[in-house]
Amino acid sequence: MAPNDSAQITEEDGEARAGRRRVTRYAVPVAVAGVAAATIGLVPALAASGDPDLPKISAQQLIEKIAASDTERLSGSVKITTDLGIPSLGGLTGAMGSSLAPQGAEDGKGGSTADPTTKLMELGAGTHTLRVAADGPDKQRVSIMNDAAEYSLIHNAGEVWAYDSASNEAYHAASPKGADGSHQGKERPAGKGVPATPKEFAEQALKAAGDTTSVSVDGTARIAGRDAYQLLIKPKQAAGSTVGSITVAVDAKTGTPLKFTLMPTSGGKAVVDVGFTKVDFARPAASTFDFTPPKGAKVTQADEDTARESAKGGEGAKDLKELKDRNELNQPKVIGEGWNAVYVLGSSDGASAPSTSDEMPQDAQKFMDALGDKVTGKFGSGTVFQTRLVNALMTDDGRVYVGAVTKDALVKAANQAK
Structure with missing residues (x-):
């Protein structure tokens, strides 16, 4: 096993991304859970099959290895377990009814259950299995697998499609600005900024690293059949923070993060545990990123939702x-x-x-x-x-x-x- 080797990160914290928020008295607890899922990430609890014997590496070298990773093509399965200590968001959504539904969806007038903004909130609680695939900066696919249904989010060149098989509804939008590849290191086009792989979670965690953070190499692990180093990130003297530690398992060969685990200061189970159970770095089949709405599916265009929301926001406005x-x-x-x-x-x-x-x-x-x-x-x-x-x-x-x-x-x- 590689020995512990500490290093401090001195890069400045990234500026917080502003976003529109609706402040309503009974939506706040759900927004809290959403922030946890969207800001921290998604990764699973995986059984290790023995700690591999790898060459020694320093924390700084491992961070540089992550930064230098040029992995753009992969496919696999990701298991996400989120334990915020609150009831299931799925049951909460049902109890609140229209207050949490997409605008207009509750009465059949616009809106879509396939809208990623609300659908990805489900990842804020419980355990979920995702299938992920990527082929360069302009093709990604994330599917949430359920017992009797599947929700897929597909980005292919200039388009983003989302489809909910349970409701047979689809959501279509043009790719956000920068989806031609300039989004790298900024915003993911397919998920509207929501992480879907351990790498994206790791990048967000490292952005928060400053002189109040200690980073060390904490041994090795075997994840999804691959040898990995374990990078341990811990706040130093951060009184008041609920983050105890973050562990990132980094593929020894490619530098790709394979697993992300966030432990709270309160102890107990991980709050967020996201990781690959299977991973393949070969190019996925081109058909993986093709999508045509099934016959009879309700299709909502994003610009229609935008126009509807703008009109609603303008009611009663004097100027x-x-x-x-x-x-x-x-x-x-x-x-x-x-x-x-x-x-x-x-x-x-x-x-x-x-x-x-x-x-x-x-x-x-x-x-x-x-x-x-x-x-x-x-x-x-x-x-x-x-x-x-x-x-x-x-x-x-x-x-x-x-x-x-x-x-x-x-x-x-x-x-x-x-």
Whole structure:
């Protein structure tokens, strides 16, 4: 086994990607789970078949090996287990009904159950098996395998297709800007920024590495039939962070991350465990990336959804300035940095405060009561919704503080902002 060898990462933290957020009182717990899935990643618990004897390598050399990896073609199966310590999102979605459904999907007027924005939320809880394939920067496919159905997301050249066999619905969009290859290191075209392989998770984890992070080589492992080094990433003196450690298994030959495991400071099972169970670095068949909607499938065009959402957002707006102000309220600000970063959503004056909800479904209210913990401070009062990784504080005047930090750290951030 390779010995432990530590190194510090001094590159600056990447800027947080702003995104539109809807702040509603009973959607926040689901958004918290979504942040965990989208920001940290997807990877499985795999049994090791013995630790291989590999040449010694330093942490810096292993990081450079990952960065230099030129793997663009592969196929295989990925197992993802996510344990945030909350009830299944699938059951929650059913309880909340239309509040979590794609806009218009609940009444048959537009929207699509195949929309990746909502479908990939399912990866935020439980264990899932994915089939993945890639052939260069302009062809990728990710399929979520269920007992009686399959959901597939396909990016091929200038198009993105998503298909849900359970509902026989398809979603079609043009590839995001940069999908011709310039997206590398930026945004994945197929998944709207949601990671789907251990490599993408590892890249996000390393972006967060700074002088508050220790990185070491923690032995070797056998993953999906291949020899791998284990890279251990741990926050140093990051009081308030819920991240205990991250382990990345790196293919010894290609430098491709094969497995990603995130352990919380609270101990117990991994919060996120994602890894290949099978992997093949040969070029996938070209037909893998072909897609034609089945006969009778409902097809939703992305530009139709965009137009519908824009029209809905404009209702009651007196002028363009009011629309702009609404959008600005949803742009997150950041308090702190590195492992202790807290993202702030909503206005400072409560202009977009969510309403208390007498209309909240009973099951959704029970869900919130189970997660919620009332807190007070200089900021006023609010409720903290907790998972094993990402937590959120919703203040009574409409602001939301969210991050991979403890309840006390959220209250401290709220007091600091006040």
